[in-house]
Amino acid sequence: MxxxxxxxxxxxxxxxxxxxxxxxxxxxxxxxxxxxxxxxxxxxxxxxxxxxxxxxxxxxxxxxxxxxxxxxxxxxxxxxxxxxxxxxxxxxxxxxxxxTKSNHLIDLKLANKNPLILVAEAPEKPGNIGALLRTADAANLDAVIIANPKTDLYNPNIVRSSVGCLFTNEIATGTTIEIIEFLKANHINIYCAALRASVNYLTQDFNKPTAIVVGTEATGLSNEWLENSTQNIIIPMQGEIDSMNVSVAAGVLIFEAKRQRDFK
Incomplete structure (x- = not known):
């Protein structure tokens, strides 16, 4: 040795x-x-x-x-x-x-015919990506897709902040347009967390194939997502601010979808 x-x-x-x-x-x-x-x-x-x-x-x-x-x-x-x-x-x-593994969108295989997917557009902070992966693992999501990634997935900060959940999730990356085309081709509803033209997330039915899409806290989602959304959704805020940490927001939305699916 x-x-x-x-x-x-x-x-x-x-x-x-x-x-x-x-x-x-x-x-x-x-x-x-x-x-x-x-x-x-x-x-x-x-x-x-x-x-x-x-x-x-x-x-x-x-x-x-x-x-x-x-x-x-x-x-x-x-x-x-x-x-x-x-x-x-x-x-x-x-x-x-x-x-490393190939994380190209073309290689993503969805085993579940009724998938629940998290999409994050252009997350900038490795810590937020790690937190999103931990949430995805906790909810046993079918896939996590990163649109327009700002860093490679094997950044040590992502490995660390995900506590190894980087290795337990099905993960893919691609451009926003590629991912929208992938979701539509697979007949997956697109629910975008956004302030514009949005309804309360609790009014929606997430029992069908679903992608929950979140953007950055600073700029939100790009217009491509908002124009191709099945429905824009919002978490009502009761304080002075109009947004929360992206991983927290994703957790709220994901576990409402899980609640509906587990107890329907």
Whole structure:
């Protein structure tokens, strides 16, 4: 088993580039995963793990054997190397180098004939994307689709904030026009969270194939969505502001749809 103790090691510098730069992740098709739970979920989600790096004072060989039976390259690293690579202040002393998956919309397969889908247009903050993925996982949605993404899905902030739910959801990306065409081709109703020409979300029937579409808090959804919406919907506000965090709004709408479907 290989041992690396210097943060200046060429391979470690390469991994730092993967962690910090979207361009490097896209070029290589590789990304870093940090944490035991996250790596376990990636394995469960069918991601191919190339290498595991571990700091033995925090993560033992026995724990590695329990993690997976796959033949994976193992590298023991020093505390200094671990601190160079780790994204979080507190974690379990284990990282993995994994292959990315294709997230093209054309590859998305909907197993459910009556799907419930979340679409997020141009989310800017990785933390919000992670929160949306956690909500989607909690509701067991059929898919999450990101329109006009501002960052790659394997940004370490998304992996971290999703707590590994990046690996448990069916995820696709595409342009707004591509996604609208996909939804229409699959006869999926489009419900857009918007202020304009909207009705109370509680008045709508989400029992048929449904996509709930949310935009950014700053600018909302583009006109393409509003012009192609089955119905624009709104969550009535009782305070001084007219919007809430996108992940909170999505959660409210998604779980109303789930309530209708679970108790109809």
């Amino acid at each position: 290989k041992i690396i103790i210097s943060p200046q090691n060429t391979y470690i510098k390469y991994l730092v580039q993967l962690k910090d730069k979207s361009r490097e992740r896209k070029k290589s098709g590789l990304f870093l995963i940090e944490g035991h739970r996250e790596i376990s979920l990636a394995i469960k989600g069918g991601y191919k793990i190339k290498t595991i790096l571990f700091f033995p004072d925090l993560f033992s060989i026995d724990q590695l054997n329990d993690l997976t039976s796959q033949p994976i390259d193992l590298i023991e690293i020093s505390k200094e190397v671990y601190q160079k690579l780790a994204y979080r202040d507190t974690t379990e002393g284990i990282l993995a180098l994994a292959h």
